[in-house]
Amino acid sequence: MQRITYRVKGSAQGAKRRISHLLRPSKRLLNTKSNIVSSTPTASGRFARTKKLAQVSSIALLSLPAQSLTTMNTKVSAYANVMLQNTLTIAAVPGDSTYFATDGFQHGFGFDLVRTYADELGVDINLKAYANEEAALKALRSGDADMALTTASTKLKSQLNLSSVNVSCGYDSSLTKNGLHPKVSWTFSSPNDPLSKKASYFLCDSIKLKNTQKLAAFYNQNLLKDAYSQDHFQKTLTEKLPDYQSSFEEQARNYNHDWELLVAMGYQESHLDANAVSPTGVRGLMMLTNNTAKAMGVSDRVDPYQSIGGGARYLEQMKAEFADVPKTDRVWFALAAYNMGPNAVKSIQRKLRAQGIDDKSWANVYAYLADNKASNSRYGQAMHYVSNIRSYLESIKTQTV
Structure with a gap:
């Protein structure tokens, strides 16, 4: 699987850690100009991380409808991990409707929307580029990303048992008239995860939806089509x-x-x-x-x-x-x-x-x-x-x- 990783805002975190890594002694490497310093967290440090995870998880639970609390399993939500790591990891496929990154330029219709969402969450972005939609979605399913930015078909997402939110919130014509792909979407591992629910509210808010349509006009792809x-x-x-x-x-x-x-x-x-x-x-x-x-x-x-x-x-x-x-x-x-x-x-x-x-x-x-x-x-x-x-x-x- 070919993959290129882009970092935004200088995030120093890697791929999402499993909860078990937070509950056992671990080593973290700190890179300096010429030295590598190894340090082992103290018991109090591990307790502080675990306490923070519990606090973030509690916030995630409170953001869900009451009826969903009875169906929650013990798995830590993607939202909790994003807030704990202070980083939203995105699996994305380059394209004129998703993102563009060459020679220091990193932007794009889908990418700008994700940045706005990350800003609202108060976290950084770790953007991972994949060669095709299937590779990006499999990275999401395996836990290598918190969400995916693609134009993948509904069939492919269904086959991988993933849920998604169309960034136009159903107003596909606002994208197609600007030469953008009508099915640019954010995909998540579970529709019940707070990260997915918050994304849906974010994209479909009436004011933000209007701004999305204006952003689509800026990224109009029709200029050189005739x-x-x-x-x-x-x-x-x-x-x-x-x-x-x-x-x-x-x-x-x-x-x-x-x-x-x-x-x-x-x-x-x-x-x-x-x-x-x-x-x-x-x-x-x-x-x-x-x-x-x-x-x-x-x-x-x-x-x-x-x-x-x-x-x-x-x-x-x-x-x-x-x-x-x-x-x-x-x-x-x-x-x-x-x-x-x-x-x-x-x-x-x-x-x-x-x-x-x-x-x-x-x-x-x-x-x-x-x-x-x-x-x-x-x-x-x-x-x-x-x-x-x-x-x-x-x-x-x-x-x-």
């Missing part, structure tokens, strides 16, 4: 990119960016046309305004190397403006700020904070843009700008066109 768009994109990359690739790569190194991200930005801005000019006066491959060009040290906006360098430097500044945003979302904040200015994005963040909403989540910022685009055209432009670049970047990296 023949004209595909042909134009491929022709541009084939005929124009070779002339500028070395400049993209060098300027990306200069400003610590992924060079293909800069290419995606260049395609969005000008379709890699170094002589492009807009009616508003922005010019060049990265379509810099005259003021931005001067601030970035660009003397000739139609010089490809200077234009790419100016765009790369400005993007670096935008990333620095949002250094407190988790890395997974920071690039989207930076791109939105690149398009509409950092103060506009920070204004949205302040409004979200005032409502008690996490202002460092791109999903929440995007939802705000979607809700208010009718009253502010800049919001709609920023939405399309960031989602288009995301789509181009994924296409370049996965070579789907």
